[in-house]
Amino acid sequence: MKKMKIGIVILGKYYTLSPEEKKIKNNDLRESDAINLTADEQIIAKMSDRVKALLPKDTETFTAHAVTENDALNLDPADAYVVVPFNVIDVVFAALHSKNRPIVIYAPAFAEFWSYGHVFYPYFMRDVRKIDARLGINHEVYLCDNDEELTSYTSALNVRFKIKNTKVLCIGESMYEPYHSFNWGYEMVRLIQEKYGVQWKQIGSDKFVELFSNCKCGNASNLINEVKENRVPAEYDLSNPEKTYQIYKNLIAVYGADAFTVNCIESTVHTGCNTSSCYALSKLNDDGIVAACEADVTTLMNMMIVTYATNEPAFMCNPYLFPQDDKLFVSHCTAPTKRSYDSDEKDEFNIYTYFEIRDLPCGLQVLKQPGPVTVTGISHDGMDKMVIVRGNLVRNTAFPSCRTQVVIDVPGGIKKLAECYEGRHWALVYGDQSKKIAAANDMLGIENIII
Secondary structure, X not given: OOOOEEEEEEEOOEEEEHHHHOOOHHHOHHHHHHHEEEOOHHHHHHHHHHHHOOOOOOXXXXXXXXXXXXXXXXXXXXXXXXXXXXXXXXXXXXXXXXXXXXXXXXXXXXXXXEOOHHHHHHHHHHHHHHHHHHHOOOOOEEEOOOHHHHHHHHXXXXXXXXXXXXXXXXXXXXXXXXXXXXXXXHHHHHHHHHOOOOEEEEEOHHHHHHHXXXXXXXXXXXXXXHOOEEOOOOOOOOHHHHHHXXXXXXXXXXXXXXXXXXXXXXXXXXXXXXXXXXXXXXHHHHHOOEEEEOOOHHHHHHHHHXXXXXXXXXXXXXXXXXXXXXXXXXXXXXXXXXXXXXXXXEOOEEEEEOOOOOOOEEEEEEOOOOEEEEEEEEOOOOOOEEEEEEEEEEEEOOOOOOOEEEEEEOOOXXXXXXXXXXXXXXXXXXXXXXXXXXXXXXXXXXXXXXX
């Protein structure tokens, strides 16, 4: 996937180190000129390194120094700019703003620096806020009040950039949710493209089944070597789950896709290939390809937001609500085994027959770890609202349900959750990720409902 490019721009020529002002005796202004410093290569490099350390690791950056209006106009193009204001007048900000890219202002603290830039950037913010509103155009100027906010704003911008540059490959017909309407199901395919910029490629299930029949790849060895316990009857052929994974991965490469979904349950993909897609989807999510089942367009969008915001693969699941004891139960037959893309830790898994069609292999029972989790559900009729549930995963269970299944405590929240319920399938990631996900939603124009 294309990486977001962020320009780190030091604006202005002069600055003052605030601790030096404290050394001036009797507030003698005749000595103040001596502490008025010129922005040289050393301070520019220092501020650049400081900002760079706070930006998302998977972005590209460059650093520039702009003093005049023309300097701003001549800056290299970027997908967003982080601006550190020294002494610079507001017209330089305005020239940068004309590039029509988000601007994040990172104004040094009074305890560190003093400069005239701290009086001019508010003028700029005031003027463009009013002018943009008058003209009815997008307004994207953000001011940080701490390092965490700089990380939050740029990470959320990076999520939006990734979604806009995501290419999805869908195999089979789209899900007929919401309201069991095929019209609305296919309109969700249009919406994810029109509203969020996602690129979409779709292949009919008949074409895939033909491709599967003609392919000679796949064997059971990889699956058998990975699994903790094989609880599938001995006579079942376990080569097809691996074959499905290999074909999906090849098609993803051919189409240059970054995300994937398949209509596995309501088409001929499962029955025509004599296997479920559960193992393949688990492997794809572990590989860093956001992969959803049932051709569920809206849940794929949910998973993309959550995965891009947290750098964790998301578990797509069905939620069950129990308000009398504030418990949330979730289950599905596929789940990633990686806990995060930032580590090599993996959850163990057992395999069974597929829950929905018992004569097919195979459903994965991924043994999830107890502890804090975040579960999200996006609205199926507009992708404009998301419930964000903060809970504590208590244990894996053994109910007659889809194979990966866990129970989650949500203290005081299940009744509220039912009253503002959104989505159909949901997505689960480890840890309390509510702030990261909410910040990404804010940038995407999605309403947050935090439980």
